[in-house]
Amino acid sequence: MPRNTPALRHVCRGCDGFARVAITTGTRNPDGTRTTLSVDCPACHGTGHTAPAVLARAGR
Template sequence: MAHRTPPRARICPACDGFSSVAVTFGGRDHRGHLRTVTAHCPACQGTGTVAARRFPEGARA
């Protein structure tokens, strides 16, 4: 019996699946740690995937 393969996750077109990044400020604090801030993709809210479309592309509602 053949196993069904699960559908592939729909990767966000805005971030190509890399939804969160750490951006450095370029300096270090007094303990020597690199100062960074985390930025998330605004299109997918940091998940890396998008929801499936309700209607096929080109179809009218």
């Protein structure tokens, strides 16, 4: 018997699904590890997915 599959979520074009990245600052902590910053994708706000174009359209 066939199953109903959930709707596919569209992967963000800006980050290709890698919504959060760690960027090294070049400095080191006292224990020798590098200092990093976590940055979210500005297009999808860190979710990795976007709404389909037909759902995002509004107005005429």
